[in-house]
Amino acid sequence: ITALVVHTPQRSFFADAANFGSVNNKSVAKPRINTGAGDHFNAGFMFALLYDFDWQSALVLASACSGFFVANGFSPDKENLKEFMTHWQSDFI
Secondary structure, X not given: OOEEEEEOXXXXXXXXXXXXXXXXXXXXXXXXXXXXXXXXXXXXXXXHHHOOOOHHHHHHHHHHHHHHHHHHOOOOOHHHHHHHHXXXXXXXX
């Protein structure tokens, strides 16, 4: 194991030999769905790693994917994520 990622409803954490940190997850007052939030987080995180994002940016993207899904009940596309992250960016860091 070279790194650890933990995703909770409130925060997401990352740790490896050189880094440790976390980002806030978007709080959704009235979720449309919860089942699948972790899958969306994992997909966003892996996408970010495949495109060489740093760990903090990967956590932000993963949290946005999960938060969008929970809030809207469907998977985001690139434009959905861009709008969601622009509107809620202050909540993540």
